[in-house]
Amino acid sequence: MSNKLEIALLAVLGAGAALAQDLPLEGRVNINLGKDSPVALVGMSTGDSHSSSRGAALVIDLHMALTLRNTGASRIHGVALRVVSQEITVGGKGSVSIPSLNIGPGESFPIRIDMQLMRPTQVAGGPLVDVNLDGVLFEDLSCKGPDRLSSCRTLTAWDLEAQRDREHFKHILAQAGPNGLRQAMLESISRQSARPQLDVRVQRAPAVTSAALGPVRTEQFAFLDFPDSPLQPSKGTAQVAGNEAREPHIEVLNRSARAIKYVELGWLVSDPSGQQYLAASLPASDPVLYLPAGKTGIVEQDTALRFTRAGQPVNIRSAVGFVSRVQFADGKLWVPSRADLERESLVKVLPASAEEQRLDDLYLKRGLDALVQELKKH
Amino acid sequence: MKHPNQETLALHAGGDLGPYARWRARRHLARCVECRDEIARFEQLRQLLPALDNSQDIHWGRLAADMKANIRLGLAAGECIRTDEAAGAGPVWSLARAGVALASVAVLLATGIVLERPGPTVARETGVVVQATADGVQVREGGQSLGLMHSGTSREAVTYQVGAQGSVEARYVDSETGYVTVNKVDVE
Numbered sequence: 266m267s268n269k270l271e272i273a274l275l276a277v278l279g280a281g282a283a284l285a286q287d288l289p290l291e292g293r294v295n296i297n298l299g300k301d302s303p304v305a306l307v308g309m310s311t312g313d314s315h316s317s318s319r320g321a322a323l324v325i326d327l328h329m330a331l332t333l334r335n336t337g338a339s340r341i342h343g344v345a346l347r348v349v350s351q352e353i354t355v356g357g358k359g360s361v362s363i364p365s366l367n368i369g370p371g372e373s374f375p376i377r378i379d380m381q382l383m384r385p386t387q388v389a390g391g392p393l394v395d396v397n398l399d400g401v402l403f404e405d406l407s408c409k410g411p412d413r414l415s416s417c418r419t420l421t422a423w424d425l426e427a428q429r430d431r432e433h434f435k436h437i438l439a440q441a442g443p444n445g446l447r448q449a450m451l452e453s454i455s456r457q458s459a460r461p462q463l464d465v466r467v468q469r470a471p472a473v474t475s476a477a478l479g480p481v482r483t484e485q486f487a488f489l490d491f492p493d494s495p496l497q498p499s500k501g502t503a504q505v506a507g508n509e510a511r512e513p514h515i516e517v518l519n520r521s522a523r524a525i526k527y528v529e530l531g532w533l534v535s536d537p538s539g540q541q542y543l544a545a546s547l548p549a550s551d552p553v554l555y556l557p558a559g560k561t562g563i564v565e566q567d568t569a570l571r572f573t574r575a576g577q578p579v580n581i582r583s584a585v586g587f588v589s590r591v592q593f594a595d596g597k598l599w600v601p602s603r604a605d606l607e608r609e610s611l612v613k614v615l616p617a618s619a620e621e622q623r624l625d626d627l628y629l630k631r632g633l634d635a636l637v638q639e640l641k642k643h
Numbered sequence: 644m645k646h647p648n649q650e651t652l653a654l655h656a657g658g659d660l661g662p663y664a665r666w667r668a669r670r671h672l673a674r675c676v677e678c679r680d681e682i683a684r685f686e687q688l689r690q691l692l693p694a695l696d697n698s699q700d701i702h703w704g705r706l707a708a709d710m711k712a713n714i715r716l717g718l719a720a721g722e723c724i725r726t727d728e729a730a731g732a733g734p735v736w737s738l739a740r741a742g743v744a745l746a747s748v749a750v751l752l753a754t755g756i757v758l759e760r761p762g763p764t765v766a767r768e769t770g771v772v773v774q775a776t777a778d779g780v781q782v783r784e785g786g787q788s789l790g791l792m793h794s795g796t797s798r799e800a801v802t803y804q805v806g807a808q809g810s811v812e813a814r815y816v817d818s819e820t821g822y823v824t825v826n827k828v829d830v831e
Contacts, residue, residue, distance in 0.1 A: 381789075467810070
């Protein structure tokens with residue numbers, strides 16, 4: 266059958282996918298917050314969850330709204346939930362995290378989880394989804410939870426970035442007043458809306474590169490050095506063919522006086538026109554990477570990344586790396602300063618932090634006065 | 644705004660439109676979120692193609708050769724009894740029958756060649772893939788997938804970040820709760 270006929274057939278099958286049916290979810294979703302959890306489940310709704318057929322596959326749409334209460338004595342600054350499906354046995358997992366929270370003891374807050382599961386055949390009985398608490402971050406940066414996804418590290422890094430960016434905007438408010446803050450918010454929003462984004466597909470341990478992509482070449486990384494960074498990348502390569510880059514391999518030096526157990530590098534790529542994009546982050550952690558003071562180590566991944574934009578392949582011309590996150594052996598984290606990130610080469614391509622994104626949204630929806638009040642809260 | 648029909652979008656998703664139609668479709672897609680979503684759905688459906696393809700075990704070349712051999716056998720058998728029939732049929736009739744037989748063989752050969760010719764190589768995905776979709780992030784393996792969706796939030800308002808170790812996250816401000824929400828899928 267020709268490709269065109271196959272597509273046309275699938276189009277007809279796709280058009281028939283509208284025949285959805287309600288999916289009773291009683292007993293199909295397990296919520297497990299764990300023993301001695303600092304949050305309690307006080308409400309749950311499964312809304313208009315439903316299943317439908319799409320071609321030969323069954324698609325299950327789960328819409329859950331959970332309400333959690335802070336049952337501890339400290340303010341909560343972030344929550345991470347691990348989401349896995351017993352029915353859908355893909356080699357992966359999901360998580361839903363809420364950073365930039367400020368929930369006092371006894372206060373409740375909502376979390377929405379919208380999932381879509383797809384499998385070729387009808388699902389059996391039993392739980393479809395398990396939702397487990399993975400980490401809760403408090404205002405003193407202590408963290409509680411099973412932490413199977415290293416959520417505590419991620420929530421802490423987000424909180425450090427939030428503190429940094431709140432201080433930045435508070436400083437602008439103090440120095441330039443409300444008009445200065447308004448100008449800063451407009452610049453932030455404009456920068457984010459103009460930021461070019463690539464569609465990136467990641468495949469782990471893939472087979473050989475397709476011959477259609479063209480010859481494979483070794484692309485050398487260039488690096489941006491942040492003077493206050495405890496880590497210095499020295500040299501690195503990635504294998505590049507057409508719009509695919511694979512096997513990044515970067516040598517880093519711990520130039521601090523403390524041992525490092527987690528490193529995350531940012532990876533920028535350029536297209537043939539010179540347009541730069543944030544491609545991915547490159548993490549490495551103990552036990553694969555443990556860096557005593559003054560030692561070097563390797564950050565590498567065995568994945569392949571394919572880059573497209575608006576459905577079209579984006580060929581890669583150059584690669585630039587920079588240090589985006591470091592965790593020391595004692596658990597303390599380092600994140601780049603605003604001055605580091607506001608360099609000409611980074612400011613136009615890096616996304617805003619979660620907190621800056623929240624403040625932008627607050628300004629857009631509720632105006633300058635609400636933003637000023639928010640910045641004065643803490 | 645006039646949208647391209649379903650067939651055009653489906654053909655575009657498969658890269659099967661001609662140059663002019665493709666140019667027109669791209670122009671439309673650049674400013675139509677709805678059709679971009681539709682394209683993304685077709686691309687998801689295309690991932691199911693390998694599972695639908697159950698014709699790999701048919702050897703068209705062997706089938707054509709068998710049929711050709713059967714026809715030759717039939718023609719040879721016809722030669723054995725031709726002397727009786729020849730008395731009642733003129734040379735024109737015999738030539739016509741031979742012509743039909745040869746034409747049949749030619750059609751069979753042409754069909755065999757067409758069916759056996761090498762088609763475009765389709766790279767089949769193996770292993771686990773993580774990627775952003777039209778309305779969420781997804782981890783997929785074979786015909787199964789698990790996705791976390793950012794329902795009610797436009798793609799333009801979502802910040803995607805990729806981890807080269809095999810993760811994709813979508814960060815957005817939930818329109819209902821007002822909280823920043825980070826959905827992430829990981830390869831295990």
